[in-house]
Amino acid sequence: MERIKYKNWFDGECEQVTNQKNQAYKRMQQRNHTQGAVEEYCEVRRKEKRLHKKKKREYDKQELIELEHLRSSNEIRAFYQKLNKSRKDFQPRSTLCRDKEGTILSSDEAILERWAQYFEELLNSNASEQVEGMTIDWNQGNFEAEEPVLTIKEVEQAIKKLKNKKAPGMDLITAELVKFAGPEYAKHLISS
Template identity: 40%
Template sequence: MHRLKKRIHDRKELENIELAHESRDVRKFYRHVNKKRKGFAPESSMCKDENGELLTDKQGVLRRWNRHFRQLLCTDQHSGAEPARSQDRHELCEPPTVGEVGRALSRLKNNKAAGDDSISAEMIKAGGDELVAR
Protein backbone atom coordinates (compact mmCIF):
# COMPACT_ATOMS: atom_id res chain seq x y z
CA MET A 1 0.00 0.00 0.00
CA HIS A 2 2.80 2.41 0.93
CA ARG A 3 4.73 1.68 -2.28
CA LEU A 4 1.63 2.30 -4.38
CA LYS A 5 1.07 5.70 -2.74
CA LYS A 6 4.73 6.58 -3.23
CA ARG A 7 4.53 5.66 -6.93
CA ILE A 8 1.39 7.76 -7.37
CA HIS A 9 3.06 10.69 -5.61
CA ASP A 10 6.20 10.35 -7.77
CA ARG A 11 4.08 10.28 -10.94
CA LYS A 12 2.29 13.47 -9.89
CA GLU A 13 5.61 15.18 -9.21
CA LEU A 14 6.92 14.16 -12.63
CA GLU A 15 3.73 15.46 -14.26
CA ASN A 16 4.23 18.78 -12.47
CA ILE A 17 7.82 18.93 -13.73
CA GLU A 18 6.70 18.18 -17.29
CA LEU A 19 3.92 20.75 -17.09
CA ALA A 20 6.33 23.43 -15.86
CA HIS A 21 8.75 22.54 -18.67
CA GLU A 22 6.06 22.64 -21.35
CA SER A 23 4.71 25.97 -20.11
CA ARG A 24 8.30 27.34 -20.02
CA ASP A 25 8.02 28.25 -16.36
CA VAL A 26 11.74 27.94 -15.65
CA ARG A 27 11.62 28.84 -11.95
CA LYS A 28 8.90 26.33 -11.17
CA PHE A 29 10.62 23.68 -13.30
CA TYR A 30 13.97 23.96 -11.50
CA ARG A 31 12.30 24.21 -8.09
CA HIS A 32 10.60 20.85 -8.70
CA VAL A 33 13.72 19.28 -10.24
CA ASN A 34 15.96 20.36 -7.35
CA LYS A 35 13.42 19.20 -4.79
CA LYS A 36 13.31 15.79 -6.46
CA ARG A 37 17.07 15.61 -6.97
CA LYS A 38 18.04 16.62 -3.42
CA GLY A 39 15.43 14.49 -1.71
CA PHE A 40 14.50 14.68 1.94
CA ALA A 41 17.12 16.06 4.30
CA PRO A 42 16.21 15.94 7.99
CA GLU A 43 17.41 18.82 10.13
CA SER A 44 19.25 18.25 13.36
CA SER A 45 18.03 20.12 16.42
CA MET A 46 20.97 19.28 18.66
CA CYS A 47 24.10 21.10 19.70
CA LYS A 48 26.88 20.87 22.27
CA ASP A 49 27.12 23.01 25.38
CA GLU A 50 30.26 24.74 26.68
CA ASN A 51 31.51 21.46 28.22
CA GLY A 52 31.00 19.41 25.07
CA GLU A 53 27.85 17.68 26.35
CA LEU A 54 25.20 17.01 23.71
CA LEU A 55 21.95 18.94 24.19
CA THR A 56 18.94 17.24 22.62
CA ASP A 57 15.91 18.97 24.16
CA LYS A 58 14.58 22.02 22.33
CA GLN A 59 14.66 24.36 25.35
CA GLY A 60 18.25 23.41 26.18
CA VAL A 61 19.35 24.06 22.60
CA LEU A 62 17.59 27.45 22.59
CA ARG A 63 19.20 28.44 25.90
CA ARG A 64 22.62 27.43 24.56
CA TRP A 65 22.21 29.54 21.41
CA ASN A 66 21.01 32.43 23.57
CA ARG A 67 24.15 32.21 25.74
CA HIS A 68 26.38 31.84 22.67
CA PHE A 69 25.09 35.00 21.01
CA ARG A 70 25.12 36.96 24.25
CA GLN A 71 28.81 36.09 24.66
CA LEU A 72 29.48 36.89 21.02
CA LEU A 73 27.63 40.18 20.80
CA CYS A 74 27.79 41.61 24.31
CA THR A 75 31.52 41.60 24.97
CA ASP A 76 33.35 44.60 26.39
CA GLN A 77 36.54 43.65 24.59
CA HIS A 78 37.52 45.78 21.66
CA SER A 79 38.60 44.14 18.45
CA GLY A 80 41.99 45.44 17.38
CA ALA A 81 40.67 47.59 14.53
CA GLU A 82 38.96 50.90 15.15
CA PRO A 83 36.02 51.86 12.96
CA ALA A 84 36.69 54.64 10.50
CA ARG A 85 35.67 58.07 11.73
CA SER A 86 32.84 59.76 9.90
CA GLN A 87 35.16 62.53 8.67
CA ASP A 88 37.55 60.00 7.17
CA ARG A 89 34.79 58.07 5.43
CA HIS A 90 33.71 61.14 3.48
CA GLU A 91 37.25 61.70 2.29
CA LEU A 92 37.81 58.10 1.18
CA CYS A 93 35.34 57.94 -1.69
CA GLU A 94 33.30 60.25 -3.85
CA PRO A 95 29.57 59.76 -4.38
CA PRO A 96 28.68 57.55 -7.34
CA THR A 97 27.96 59.18 -10.69
CA VAL A 98 24.59 58.92 -12.41
CA GLY A 99 26.12 56.52 -14.94
CA GLU A 100 27.48 54.23 -12.22
CA VAL A 101 24.10 54.13 -10.49
CA GLY A 102 22.35 53.36 -13.79
CA ARG A 103 24.76 50.51 -14.57
CA ALA A 104 24.35 49.07 -11.06
CA LEU A 105 20.55 49.18 -11.36
CA SER A 106 20.61 47.51 -14.76
CA ARG A 107 22.66 44.63 -13.32
CA LEU A 108 20.15 43.88 -10.56
CA LYS A 109 18.60 40.43 -10.95
CA ASN A 110 14.83 39.98 -10.93
CA ASN A 111 12.93 37.49 -8.74
CA LYS A 112 15.27 37.83 -5.78
CA ALA A 113 14.26 38.46 -2.18
CA ALA A 114 13.78 42.07 -1.14
CA GLY A 115 16.16 43.62 1.35
CA ASP A 116 15.43 44.86 4.86
CA ASP A 117 13.57 47.81 3.37
CA SER A 118 11.18 45.44 1.50
CA ILE A 119 12.00 47.03 -1.85
CA SER A 120 12.49 44.43 -4.58
CA ALA A 121 14.78 44.82 -7.59
CA GLU A 122 11.75 45.06 -9.87
CA MET A 123 10.46 48.07 -7.92
CA ILE A 124 13.84 49.80 -8.09
CA LYS A 125 14.12 49.17 -11.83
CA ALA A 126 10.60 50.51 -12.34
CA GLY A 127 11.78 53.82 -10.82
CA GLY A 128 13.54 54.53 -14.11
CA ASP A 129 15.66 57.59 -14.83
CA GLU A 130 14.00 59.64 -12.09
CA LEU A 131 15.29 57.22 -9.45
CA VAL A 132 18.77 57.11 -11.01
CA ALA A 133 18.99 60.91 -10.92
CA ARG A 134 18.30 60.99 -7.18
Protein backbone atom coordinates (compact mmCIF):
# COMPACT_ATOMS: atom_id res chain seq x y z
CA MET A 1 0.00 0.00 0.00
CA GLU A 2 1.44 3.36 -1.01
CA ARG A 3 1.89 5.97 1.68
CA ILE A 4 -0.19 9.12 1.24
CA LYS A 5 1.90 12.26 0.95
CA TYR A 6 0.23 15.26 2.58
CA LYS A 7 3.10 17.71 2.05
CA ASN A 8 2.18 18.57 -1.52
CA TRP A 9 3.90 21.94 -1.09
CA PHE A 10 7.27 20.28 -0.35
CA ASP A 11 9.00 20.34 -3.75
CA GLY A 12 12.56 20.05 -5.04
CA GLU A 13 13.45 23.59 -3.98
CA CYS A 14 12.33 22.88 -0.41
CA GLU A 15 14.27 19.61 -0.40
CA GLN A 16 17.42 21.38 -1.64
CA VAL A 17 17.22 24.05 1.10
CA THR A 18 16.56 21.38 3.75
CA ASN A 19 19.62 19.45 2.58
CA GLN A 20 21.71 22.65 2.79
CA LYS A 21 20.46 23.18 6.36
CA ASN A 22 21.33 19.59 7.31
CA GLN A 23 24.83 19.98 5.85
CA ALA A 24 25.32 23.26 7.76
CA TYR A 25 24.23 21.47 10.94
CA LYS A 26 26.80 18.71 10.38
CA ARG A 27 29.51 21.30 9.74
CA MET A 28 28.53 23.12 12.92
CA GLN A 29 28.85 19.89 14.92
CA GLN A 30 32.20 19.03 13.32
CA ARG A 31 33.57 22.49 14.17
CA ASN A 32 32.48 22.15 17.81
CA HIS A 33 29.87 24.91 17.54
CA THR A 34 32.24 27.74 16.67
CA GLN A 35 30.63 31.14 16.31
CA GLY A 36 31.01 31.22 12.50
CA ALA A 37 29.53 27.73 12.10
CA VAL A 38 26.60 28.53 14.39
CA GLU A 39 25.85 31.77 12.52
CA GLU A 40 26.03 29.95 9.18
CA TYR A 41 23.64 27.26 10.43
CA CYS A 42 21.21 29.84 11.85
CA GLU A 43 21.18 31.77 8.57
CA VAL A 44 20.56 28.64 6.47
CA ARG A 45 17.85 27.52 8.91
CA ARG A 46 16.09 30.92 8.69
CA LYS A 47 16.25 30.68 4.90
CA GLU A 48 14.71 27.19 5.05
CA LYS A 49 11.90 28.30 7.37
CA ARG A 50 11.10 31.32 5.18
CA LEU A 51 10.92 29.17 2.05
CA HIS A 52 8.78 26.51 3.71
CA LYS A 53 6.31 29.11 5.01
CA LYS A 54 6.15 30.75 1.60
CA LYS A 55 5.53 27.43 -0.20
CA LYS A 56 2.87 26.41 2.31
CA ARG A 57 1.09 29.77 1.94
CA GLU A 58 1.17 29.47 -1.85
CA TYR A 59 -0.13 25.90 -1.65
CA ASP A 60 -2.96 26.87 0.72
CA LYS A 61 -3.88 29.80 -1.53
CA GLN A 62 -3.98 27.52 -4.58
CA GLU A 63 -6.14 25.02 -2.69
CA LEU A 64 -8.63 27.77 -1.79
CA ILE A 65 -8.77 28.92 -5.41
CA GLU A 66 -9.48 25.35 -6.54
CA LEU A 67 -12.18 24.96 -3.88
CA GLU A 68 -13.81 28.21 -4.97
CA HIS A 69 -13.71 27.08 -8.59
CA LEU A 70 -15.34 23.73 -7.71
CA ARG A 71 -18.02 25.48 -5.67
CA SER A 72 -18.85 27.99 -8.37
CA SER A 73 -18.91 25.37 -11.15
CA ASN A 74 -21.54 23.29 -9.29
CA GLU A 75 -19.28 20.28 -8.90
CA ILE A 76 -20.63 19.76 -5.41
CA ARG A 77 -19.38 16.21 -4.91
CA ALA A 78 -15.80 17.09 -5.90
CA PHE A 79 -16.00 20.26 -3.79
CA TYR A 80 -16.96 18.38 -0.61
CA GLN A 81 -14.43 15.60 -1.23
CA LYS A 82 -11.63 18.16 -1.55
CA LEU A 83 -12.93 20.12 1.44
CA ASN A 84 -13.08 17.02 3.65
CA LYS A 85 -9.59 15.96 2.54
CA SER A 86 -8.17 19.35 3.52
CA ARG A 87 -10.01 19.39 6.87
CA LYS A 88 -8.83 15.93 7.94
CA ASP A 89 -6.55 17.25 10.69
CA PHE A 90 -8.93 20.03 11.79
CA GLN A 91 -10.25 19.65 15.33
CA PRO A 92 -13.21 21.93 16.01
CA ARG A 93 -13.07 23.73 19.32
CA SER A 94 -16.24 23.62 21.30
CA THR A 95 -16.82 26.27 23.92
CA LEU A 96 -19.30 25.15 26.51
CA CYS A 97 -20.20 26.26 30.00
CA ARG A 98 -22.56 25.09 32.74
CA ASP A 99 -25.08 27.30 34.49
CA LYS A 100 -25.85 27.15 38.23
CA GLU A 101 -28.21 24.19 37.82
CA GLY A 102 -25.68 22.21 35.74
CA THR A 103 -27.33 22.69 32.35
CA ILE A 104 -24.83 23.00 29.50
CA LEU A 105 -24.82 26.35 27.72
CA SER A 106 -23.52 26.51 24.15
CA SER A 107 -24.51 29.88 22.71
CA ASP A 108 -21.94 32.66 22.97
CA GLU A 109 -24.43 35.09 24.51
CA ALA A 110 -25.50 32.63 27.23
CA ILE A 111 -21.88 31.77 28.07
CA LEU A 112 -20.90 35.44 28.36
CA GLU A 113 -23.94 36.11 30.52
CA ARG A 114 -23.03 33.19 32.83
CA TRP A 115 -19.43 34.41 33.19
CA ALA A 116 -20.68 37.91 34.03
CA GLN A 117 -23.03 36.41 36.62
CA TYR A 118 -20.22 34.26 38.10
CA PHE A 119 -17.82 37.18 38.50
CA GLU A 120 -20.58 39.41 39.88
CA GLU A 121 -21.22 36.82 42.60
CA LEU A 122 -17.50 36.30 43.21
CA LEU A 123 -16.56 39.94 43.50
CA ASN A 124 -19.63 41.18 45.35
CA SER A 125 -20.15 38.41 47.90
CA ASN A 126 -20.89 39.44 51.51
CA ALA A 127 -20.12 36.13 53.13
CA SER A 128 -17.05 35.40 55.20
CA GLU A 129 -14.99 32.36 54.30
CA GLN A 130 -13.06 29.73 56.21
CA VAL A 131 -9.74 29.01 54.47
CA GLU A 132 -7.21 26.61 56.04
CA GLY A 133 -7.53 27.77 59.62
CA MET A 134 -8.03 31.44 58.76
CA THR A 135 -11.35 33.25 59.00
CA ILE A 136 -11.64 36.00 56.40
CA ASP A 137 -14.40 38.56 56.48
CA TRP A 138 -13.93 40.31 53.14
CA ASN A 139 -16.23 43.21 53.92
CA GLN A 140 -14.60 44.29 57.18
CA GLY A 141 -11.00 43.32 56.47
CA ASN A 142 -10.65 41.21 59.64
CA PHE A 143 -8.13 38.43 59.29
CA GLU A 144 -7.92 36.09 62.25
CA ALA A 145 -5.30 33.36 61.92
CA GLU A 146 -5.31 30.31 64.12
CA GLU A 147 -1.68 29.32 64.70
CA PRO A 148 -1.02 25.63 64.09
CA VAL A 149 0.49 23.70 66.98
CA LEU A 150 3.79 22.01 66.08
CA THR A 151 4.99 18.87 67.77
CA ILE A 152 8.61 18.01 68.50
CA LYS A 153 8.33 15.03 66.16
CA GLU A 154 7.26 17.25 63.23
CA VAL A 155 10.16 19.64 63.86
CA GLU A 156 12.67 16.76 64.09
CA GLN A 157 11.36 15.31 60.80
CA ALA A 158 11.71 18.71 59.14
CA ILE A 159 15.29 19.00 60.44
CA LYS A 160 16.14 15.55 59.03
CA LYS A 161 14.88 16.63 55.59
CA LEU A 162 17.26 19.61 55.45
CA LYS A 163 19.87 19.26 52.71
CA ASN A 164 23.57 19.54 53.50
CA LYS A 165 26.03 21.86 51.77
CA LYS A 166 23.49 24.61 51.13
CA ALA A 167 23.93 28.32 51.76
CA PRO A 168 22.83 29.49 55.22
CA GLY A 169 19.75 31.63 55.69
CA MET A 170 19.54 35.18 57.07
CA ASP A 171 20.53 33.90 60.53
CA LEU A 172 23.79 32.45 59.06
CA ILE A 173 23.06 29.00 60.51
CA THR A 174 23.75 26.13 58.12
CA ALA A 175 21.67 22.97 57.88
CA GLU A 176 24.60 20.90 59.18
CA LEU A 177 24.67 22.94 62.43
CA VAL A 178 20.92 22.51 62.94
CA LYS A 179 21.23 18.75 62.39
CA PHE A 180 24.22 18.50 64.73
CA ALA A 181 22.40 20.42 67.48
CA GLY A 182 20.04 17.47 68.09
CA PRO A 183 16.65 17.19 69.81
CA GLU A 184 17.40 19.94 72.36
CA TYR A 185 17.50 22.48 69.52
CA ALA A 186 14.15 21.19 68.20
CA LYS A 187 12.61 21.86 71.63
CA HIS A 188 14.16 25.35 71.59
CA LEU A 189 12.64 26.02 68.14
CA ILE A 190 9.16 25.08 69.37
CA SER A 191 9.34 27.21 72.52
CA SER A 192 10.59 30.33 70.74
